[in-house]
Amino acid sequence: MLVHFPALFIHSIAFLPCRMGQLRNLHSTFLLLLFLPLAPCGGQRPSCDRCDLRLFCNCSHGGLTRVPAVPDGALTLDLSFNDITVVTGDDLTGHARLGSLSLHGNKLAVIHPSAFDSLWGLEELDLSNNQLTALNHRWFSKLGALQELNLLHNPYRCLGSPPVFQRLVRLRRLGFGGPALEELKRGDLSGVTQLEELTVHANNLTRYETGTLADVWPLGRVTLSLRGPFLTNIALASAVLGDVSYPETWLILEDLHLMRNQSVQPSREVARRRVRKMTFRNLSVSDEAIADLLVAVDGAPLTSLFLDGVTLTGEGRWERARWTDHKSIDEFFLRNAKVLKVFQFASLLGLQFLLQYPRKLSVINSQVFVMPCLTSRLLVNLQYLDLSDNLLTDLTLVETLCDGDGTLKDLRVLNLSGNALKSLSTMNRQVTKLSKLTHLDISRNGYSSMPQGCSWPSTLRYLNISRAKLTTITPCLPATLEVLDLSNNDLKSFTLLLPALRELHLSGNKLLRLPPGCLFPNLQTLTIQSNTLNMFDRSDLQSYRRLQDLQAGQNKFVCSCDFVHFLQSAVQGGGGVHLTDGEESYVCDSPLYLQGEPVGRVQLSVVVCHRVLFVSVSCGVALVVGILVCVLLWRLHAFWYLKMTWVWLRAKRSSRGRRQRRDGVETEELLSYDAFVSYSERDASWVENFLVPELEEPRENDEDSVNHRAPRPLTLCLHKRDFLPGHWIVDNIMSAMERSRHTVFILSENFVKSDWCRYELDFSHFQLFDGSAGGDAAILVLLEPLSKDDIPKRFCKLRKLMSSSTYLEWPQEEERSGEFWRKLRHALRGEEDEDD
Numbered sequence: 047m048l049v050h051f052p053a054l055f056i057h058s059i060a061f062l063p064c065r066m067g068q069l070r071n072l073h074s075t076f077l078l079l080l081f082l083p084l085a086p087c088g089g090q091r092p093s094c095d096r097c098d099l100r101l102f103c104n105c106s107h108g109g110l111t112r113v114p115a116v117p118d119g120a121l122t123l124d125l126s127f128n129d130i131t132v133v134t135g136d137d138l139t140g141h142a143r144l145g146s147l148s149l150h151g152n153k154l155a156v157i158h159p160s161a162f163d164s165l166w167g168l169e170e171l172d173l174s175n176n177q178l179t180a181l182n183h184r185w186f187s188k189l190g191a192l193q194e195l196n197l198l199h200n201p202y203r204c205l206g207s208p209p210v211f212q213r214l215v216r217l218r219r220l221g222f223g224g225p226a227l228e229e230l231k232r233g234d235l236s237g238v239t240q241l242e243e244l245t246v247h248a249n250n251l252t253r254y255e256t257g258t259l260a261d262v263w264p265l266g267r268v269t270l271s272l273r274g275p276f277l278t279n280i281a282l283a284s285a286v287l288g289d290v291s292y293p294e295t296w297l298i299l300e301d302l303h304l305m306r307n308q309s310v311q312p313s314r315e316v317a318r319r320r321v322r323k324m325t326f327r328n329l330s331v332s333d334e335a336i337a338d339l340l341v342a343v344d345g346a347p348l349t350s351l352f353l354d355g356v357t358l359t360g361e362g363r364w365e366r367a368r369w370t371d372h373k374s375i376d377e378f379f380l381r382n383a384k385v386l387k388v389f390q391f392a393s394l395l396g397l398q399f400l401l402q403y404p405r406k407l408s409v410i411n412s413q414v415f416v417m418p419c420l421t422s423r424l425l426v427n428l429q430y431l432d433l434s435d436n437l438l439t440d441l442t443l444v445e446t447l448c449d450g451d452g453t454l455k456d457l458r459v460l461n462l463s464g465n466a467l468k469s470l471s472t473m474n475r476q477v478t479k480l481s482k483l484t485h486l487d488i489s490r491n492g493y494s495s496m497p498q499g500c501s502w503p504s505t506l507r508y509l510n511i512s513r514a515k516l517t518t519i520t521p522c523l524p525a526t527l528e529v530l531d532l533s534n535n536d537l538k539s540f541t542l543l544l545p546a547l548r549e550l551h552l553s554g555n556k557l558l559r560l561p562p563g564c565l566f567p568n569l570q571t572l573t574i575q576s577n578t579l580n581m582f583d584r585s586d587l588q589s590y591r592r593l594q595d596l597q598a599g600q601n602k603f604v605c606s607c608d609f610v611h612f613l614q615s616a617v618q619g620g621g622g623v624h625l626t627d628g629e630e631s632y633v634c635d636s637p638l639y640l641q642g643e644p645v646g647r648v649q650l651s652v653v654v655c656h657r658v659l660f661v662s663v664s665c666g667v668a669l670v671v672g673i674l675v676c677v678l679l680w681r682l683h684a685f686w687y688l689k690m691t692w693v694w695l696r697a698k699r700s701s702r703g704r705r706q707r708r709d710g711v712e713t714e715e716l717l718s719y720d721a722f723v724s725y726s727e728r729d730a731s732w733v734e735n736f737l738v739p740e741l742e743e744p745r746e747n748d749e750d751s752v753n754h755r756a757p758r759p760l761t762l763c764l765h766k767r768d769f770l771p772g773h774w775i776v777d778n779i780m781s782a783m784e785r786s787r788h789t790v791f792i793l794s795e796n797f798v799k800s801d802w803c804r805y806e807l808d809f810s811h812f813q814l815f816d817g818s819a820g821g822d823a824a825i826l827v828l829l830e831p832l833s834k835d836d837i838p839k840r841f842c843k844l845r846k847l848m849s850s851s852t853y854l855e856w857p858q859e860e861e862r863s864g865e866f867w868r869k870l871r872h873a874l875r876g877e878e879d880e881d882d
């Protein structure tokens with residue numbers, strides 16, 4: 047970037063001086079010296095990314111000292127109110143899309159000649175309020191699209207040559223000049239041919255070549271500040287005015303100080319050129335000057351005279367000009383007027399020659415507390431009266447409108463906005479007879495209540511009572527109204543049939559819901575922002591048959607599903623109603639987790655929006671799944687496994703407890719049974735009829751008397767007989783097995799099928815493997831032939847047992863039973879026999 051600075055100097059001295067003859071040689075040296083200390087010393091370029099969605103980059107008030115880097119696509123770049131001193135050759139390269147650039151209010155002293163060359167698309171350029179001491183035509187040589195150029199308030203003394211605006215073929219709005227502007231020469235504006243707006247600040251202009259501004263035509267509006275010339279150089283001021291005055295041009299003269307006959311003379315030029323519309327802005331004027339002005343424009347076709355910001359040093363004595371003719375005057379507008387000698391101010395009675403003509407009269411913000419009835423009677427043509435922002439009260443209003451006697455009978459528009467009026471019924475009485483009144487603006491007054499009945503002129507269409515303190519409305523509001531503004535009151539409801547109403551403004555009240563649409567069959571526009579609306583829906587809007595535009599933002603919306611859904615479709619134009627305040631004004635207030643979220647961007651889930659449906663569906667699904675799982679588990683015998691695990695865990699625990707208690711005590715002493723018999727209930731008869739008698743009651747005459755000793759009776763543990771009542775069954779089984787030497791399983795199909803037996807089996811199985819009893823603790827007795835494959839697969843432990851342990855089969859033939867018993871007894875006695 048530093049590379050560019052030497053080039054910059056050379057280009058800078060290419061300016062041609064204002065007074066070529068005298069200063070040419072000095073000039074280059076001067077500029078060089080001036081610019082040298084201003085060259086900034088490199089450093090990193092700041093950046094600014096304060097760009098919005100429309101690519102408007104607002105980098106104003108950023109304390110920037112250099113042009114910052116901004117996104118390439120920016121359309122508008124606002125660099126106003128920074129401390130930028132220089133625009134280098136490549137500060138703005140790559141911004142071909144830039145449409146608007148503002149450098150207003152910086153400290154710009156140096157602009158590289160080709161600084162703006164890449165801004166092909168630039169339409170607006172604002173360089174006002176800077177330190178540019180000279181203008182360079184090269185800056186603008188590539189800005190063919192430029193429509194608006196503002197060079198005001200810079201300390202250049204002339205526009206320079208070659209003509210700076212020559213290439214700006216599209217220019218429509220131009221402002222130049224400042225406190226230092228001394229000279230305007232013919233040709234300075236060459237290239238500028240047609241302007242909508244021209245602003246020239248030339249309070250210190252001392253040299254003007256007649257015709258300099260004469261080539262611009264048509265010229266929509268000209269604003270001139272020519273204070274110095276009006277005071278000291280009447281000829282120059284007249285020449286300037288003469289060059290820009292056309293009948294269709296609106297002439298605005300600023301900052302004038304008109305005190306003597308002399309200073310008014312340039313106005314003759316205006317009258318001569320038949321200017322019709324004229325404004326004095328920031329004017330201080332004496333009585334004498336006003337009278338002279340009236341004389342100067344005598345007979346001119348001036349139709350509109352605007353005075354904005356006038357300080358009147360006199361007393362309103364303008365009768366000297368009574369003879370003058372001002373019948374073309376149609377509109378007289380006075381705003382921010384200050385009368386220094388307000389208490390000496392004469393009534394305007396002497397001004398009939400002026401007051402009888404205008405149809406429009408505005409006296410705004412000028413501390414008017416009364417317009418005497420006699421003055422009102424002079425305003426015979428008046429159709430439009432604006433007395434807004436004054437000091438009228440109910441009492442002085444009565445005087446101004448002659449107590450409602452029908453003075454100002456042609457009045458169509460009456461604006462009393464911003465006064466100190468309090469009584470609507472007084473207001474009503476004063477205008478009842480104004481039979482042509484269509485517009486009544488009584489906004490920003492102190493009305494706090496409304497009478498029950500009123501009689502308005504039947505022509506009244508527009509009524510504005512906004513910014514008052516109304517809490518209720520009554521049938522006082524006429525049914526003829528087409529536009530009604532009641533915004534910024536304290537209304538809580540609105541129920542009044544207004545069949546002709548087209549526009550209703552209710553923003554800033556306390557309404558909880560939209561007023562029923564059936565009351566306004568013709569309503570097209572409704573504004574109801576900043577109330578306390580929680581929501582509204584399609585049917586609310588459908589009750590308004592003709593509604594087109596709605597503004598309902600900035601309310602405390604409850605973002606329910608219905609509302610969010612409705613609003614999102616309304617934003618997209620569904621429902622035929624246009625939300626003119628933009629979707630970003632619609633913000634959720636509740637529920638809490640959505641607070642502050644624009645309704646348009648809320649995404650509500652199905653869970654929230656269809657809660658009942660969601661709950662029923664999910665319950666249904668859960669139920670079905672539950673049933674399926676249960677069926678599946680049942681099919682897979684999972685319950686059985688579960689129960690088993692539980693039982694086993696319990697049994698394990700209590701068994702451990704017992705074992706600890708048993709420590710140290712002789713095992714034999716604890717073994718109180720020879721065998722625990724595990725059997726199915728269906729096999730109970732066999733156990734009771736055969737097994738128990740056979741083993742517990744040894745017979746005297748044993749058929750099988752191979753062995754002559756009478757066999758010792760065995761003690762058996764049967765659950766039916768020996769279990770302690772009240773104890774948990776598994777505990778019983780557990781302790782029974784622990785207290786028995788053997789466990790005899792009576793295997794039959796019944797056994798295998800019975801849950802009961804499964805408990806025992808499984809438990810004993812663990813016991814058989816974990817316990818101290820050893821491998822022969824289990825004895826299997828097969829009551830009926832049962833192959834291993836008959837046993838369901840899940841009884842894997844039983845199957846394993848069957849394959850590992852030997853087992854006894856209950857013989858089908860009677861005669862072989864003796865052998866069976868012997869074998870069983872032998873198995874039960876086991877060790878005992880070996881001891882013998």
Ligand SMILES: *[C@@H]1O[C@H](CO)[C@@H](O)[C@H](O)[C@H]1NC(C)=O
Pocket residue numbers: 104105106107
């Ligand atoms: C740009 O930003 C400044 C402050 O940063 C603010 O005062 C100004 O109003 C903004 N301009 C626009 C047009 O938004």
Ligand SMILES: *[C@@H]1O[C@H](CO)[C@@H](O)[C@H](O)[C@H]1NC(C)=O
Pocket residue numbers: 225226249250274
């Ligand atoms: C412009 O004129 C005013 C008086 O009207 C004077 O005070 C001021 O210094 C002048 N400015 C320049 C830059 O000549």
Ligand SMILES: *[C@@H]1O[C@H](CO)[C@@H](O)[C@H](O)[C@H]1NC(C)=O
Pocket residue numbers: 273301302303328
């Ligand atoms: C009004 O004009 C006076 C000079 O007559 C000037 O000093 C003052 O700044 C102007 N006021 C405004 C608001 O332009």
Ligand SMILES: *[C@@H]1O[C@H](CO)[C@@H](O)[C@H](O)[C@H]1NC(C)=O
Pocket residue numbers: 307308311338
């Ligand atoms: C004001 O000046 C004009 C022209 O300079 C002159 O004709 C006229 O008589 C003067 N009016 C007064 C009241 O001095």
Ligand SMILES: *[C@@H]1O[C@H](CO)[C@@H](O)[C@H](O)[C@H]1NC(C)=O
Pocket residue numbers: 410432434435459461462463485486487
């Ligand atoms: C009445 O005056 C106020 C303030 O000057 C203005 O905002 C409003 O638009 C005017 N009303 C009408 C109906 O012209």
Ligand SMILES: *[C@@H]1O[C@H](CO)[C@@H](O)[C@H](O)[C@H]1NC(C)=O
Pocket residue numbers: 463487489490510511512513529530531551
């Ligand atoms: C009603 O008056 C207020 C305050 O003067 C103004 O802002 C508003 O635009 C007016 N309403 C209409 C519909 O003109």
